[in-house]
Amino acid sequence: MELLVASAIGLLTAGGVYLILRLRTFPVIVGLSLLSYAVNLFIFASGRLAIGLPPIWSKTAAGYTDPLVQALVLTAIVISFGMTAVIVMMGLGAYLEAGDDRIDIDRSAAEENEDARR
């Protein structure tokens, strides 16, 4: 199981990093989402992997798994969800304003130089 979780985190991270290096807004946002999935899994694993154990102490269960990481993951999920919504809205706004969804400000920088020359 360790191998499975570790390779899943690794794959998600690698895919996420590849995508956020792209030039267009959409792949970047997808890449950020992949990264946030990876980090959620990673946080979950940081409380040690356990199967079939309750997150609270009980007399009948054999043991318990760390409940704190579950709270941390919940917080992280909520925050990354909200942040993704924000960047989608801003990306959309930038697309509607500028007419393209390139993430770099190459053209406007060129314009600035033009403005400087004028």
Place this chain on the structure above:
Amino acid sequence: MNHWIIAPVLLPAVLGALAVLVARHDILLQRVIGLGGTLALAVLALVLICSTTLTGPEVYFLGDWPAPFGIVLVLDRLSALMLLLTAALALPVTLYAIGTGWDARGRHFHALFQFQLMGLNGAFLTGDAFNLFVFFEVLLIASYGLMIHGGGRNRLKAGVQYVAFNLVGSTLFLFALATIYSVTGTLNMADLAQKVATLPEGDAALIRVGAVMLLLVFAIKGALVPVQFWLPGTYANAPGPVAALFAVMTKVGAYSVIRVYTLIFPPVTPATGTMFADLILPAGLVTLILGALGVLGARSVGRMVAFAAIASMGTLFTAISVFSQAGTTAALYYLLHSTLATAAMFLIADLAVSRRGSGSLAEARPSTPQSGLIAALFFAGAIAMAGMPPLSGFLGKLLILDATRGDMMLVWPVILITSLLMIVGFAQAGSLLFWKSSAIPAEPDPEPEDPPAALPFVAVGLLLMLLTGLTVFAGPLTAWLGTTVAELHAPAPYIAANALPVGG
């Protein structure tokens, strides 16, 4: 338990919500809320700083859960100082935004501003590493809104870059926290300090990885090379008052570095040693050089001030990397100075650019109304930014030079030469903006101008007055800061205030 500790977080949260819900369509009411909130915050910060000076570190247990199980807020001298600095900055910036009408150019300026203050205050107060992440996100999400306030193509594009970059930073923050948690089993800062100090040899590598990732996150916030490149585009495209408020956002990175790497990973820790000082020093020096070159080569006023902000962060991190009593004292003094000076400079640049119509530094344009007054302000701001006498930047740099005397003499030529570069850069820009423009006759205005508002000048004057205050009261201030730093380097009272279970 002192319940006032949580007030700097609650007050802006409530006011921000009020500004959205009640004052949605009433800009006047929003302004009253914004101004009242920042005033109240300033008073609150003064009260808290007095109380912590008298009683030492105090801990607020949220929900009365004992540490390390619950989240704690810790009020010590450093956090109280940062609260006061935030409030002292927020007040002039709010005044400026109201005076220039920036707050009416988009929606919810004051609500976002209050939420930003909430995030800043929370980040300064919290004594829990994961809670620090949460407050970082609070201040970031508010800053995204503020950054694109007023809209416009370039601003939105720069905003998307800024958000994407910070989201990567947040992910890295989570990776770092999870790594640290998996080694130590706690995220309470005081508890972490105890656990990391007695870490078994086998866990040292993993904690080093976590700590370096954490440093990278704070470096992103503090615009340290090699992760500084988000700053010029963001600050240059943000509205003037927002860029001025953002001056304290980079300092959140500096504050976190000071807090985490004196409390949790001090140089005496066997697991990490002096590796962080060794990383921060070259990065700080390169940041400083890059910032100074940027000031010299910038093609617009906004970018020039943004690069000056980068240079000041480089100076600040260089001072932090000393990790000694004198070094950290100098760093704190310079932190106060550079926040106020950067903010003042952004406001002055906004004044000049809004009258001139363009921020381009390629050619002189006809002179504008009040250009004499703005030129004088620009002159004062540039003196402060470049670190020339008689303003506090000079004293700050002097303290840093003094702290690095001896075995860190490499710092001296870098700081002195970059100061010269910045003086040249500012002089060039100032002469183009104000002197050369006075040679060109002003075009007669087709429509009569509104009478100029006095409020923006009051705001800038307030910031410059605070800088003068820093200079005049430098003696007592550095003495107070010295005690603060002594408290940082001997964190026993801070840890004891958390009332951690013995042997746990």
